[in-house]
């Protein structure tokens with residue numbers, strides 16, 4: 372039996388749809404598969420008392436078993452690659468590339484400045500924690516008639532990799548709906564085709580491993596993990612699920628603060644640089660809490676740094692004795708530019724002495740046997756600088772017909788920043804040519820098509836239609852400045868689904884839905 376012969380998702384009678392929707396909504400709210408409502412839906416939310424179910428795909432989307440396995444298996448290789456890049460082994464190579472884009476990108480320049488400032492003082496913490504997520508779409512070569520499908524990497528996230536909590540919950544939701552008979556009979560959805568998704572607990576375990584590696588407090592008897600969050604975060608329950616897992620599984624306490632609160636609530640011990648936190652709800656006389664690990668769910672974009680004080684706060688956290696998830700070096704390793712250099716097509720002019728040669732980096736930082744597999748996940752990505760490859764990319768981007776096959780990306784995270792297809796030409800012409808090198812030009816990934824689903828968003832109702840999925844695979848990695856790795860694990864997965872007509876897939880931005888896979 373093939374997918375093409377089977378209606379998916381199965382058709383529903385009005386009674387079946389009603390049962391599915393009520394079962395889904397109640398399960399979601401009862402289990403924290405939830406978000407705070409958008410102000411356009413609920414303008415006032417006093418005391419943050421109101422939550423709604425997360426935007427969700429009601430059926431798990433079909434995903435080829437072989438590609439799912441491949442994407443998960445390659446994760447530890449990616450973890451190692453990025454850990455090594457963000458260590459003394461990769462720093463020179465990384466720094467060379469970062470300095471080039473810093474000249475045209477103020478945000479990257481600021482991060483780099485803080486990194487160098489703290490480095491000059493000397494790092495007191497040698498361990499780094501990465502909670503990574505590598506994102507893929509399925510690519511079908513449009514030229515080949517009998518082309519094999521492959522997973523192609525959309526991006527590699529090294530900071531604030533979100534949705535691990537909700538990803539586990541949505542997989543549990545789909546299993547629950549199957550068990551209670553809310554899905555009409557379908558040969559596709561069976562218990563064995565719905566894989567478990569341990570993202571929530573695996574990511575919490577990663578934070579716990581850093582906490583344990585920090586050891587006992589050097590100043591205070593009480594240690595805890597600090598979540599650095601955005602004040603108006605709507606995706607707070609996703610983060611809370613990690614916090615509750617840390618408490619339940621490891622008896623580790625967490626605290627949440629915003630960038631704004633850092634100078635008011637934290638200090639550095641002058642001798643040890645231990646990061647000391649005084650929660651406002653505890654008596655002033657109580658001992659401060661020593662922070663073992665700072666987990667950044669904020670700070671990935673310029674919007675989080677509204678005043679020079681916010682930059683001082685970032686420097687203050689960076690120079691502290693706490694383990695950072697991530698360090699600034701790790702955040703910079705996740706720039707789109709680094710992904711571009713790794714995935715750039717080899718031009719005939721590049722030589723082995725070219726210090727940007729991605730082949731050297733892969734050979735140095737990835738196990739030899741894994742390099743072909745790693746490369747099979749790359750979509751071609753070009754620079755837009757004045758190198759020969761950059762010139763070639765400029766000609767592709769400045770012609771609206773060839774630009775149709777590309778996506779233009781700035782060095783930003785968090786969705787909504789990309790420019791697609793023929794709009795690239797017009798956009799590049801609207802900015803100074805000197806700024807072009809701050810962008811990368813990526814070949815569009817072309818999904819095979821033919822997948823449908825039923826999606827629901829609070830306030831926007833139900834939608835049925837053709838969808839595109841983006842698989843994220845989480846990774847946990849703990850390493851030291853020298854590049855020695857002590858923890859390296861694949862840590863669960865996420866499927867985000869968007870309507871076929873949508874270019875961006877951001878769930879929080881209102882374009883996408885959290886989803887699970889049904890393996891086919």
Ligand code: ADP
Pocket residue numbers: 506525526750778780783784785786787788789813814815816817841874875876877
């Ligand atoms: P961000 O850091 O903003 O998440 P991404 O690189 O993940 O940036 O791009 C955002 C979205 O744009 C992706 O989720 C995907 O839907 C779409 N996208 C990005 N790159 C490509 C590509 N090469 N081909 C097709 N769609 C892409």
Ligand code: MG
Pocket residue numbers: 506526785786
């Ligand atoms: Mg993304």
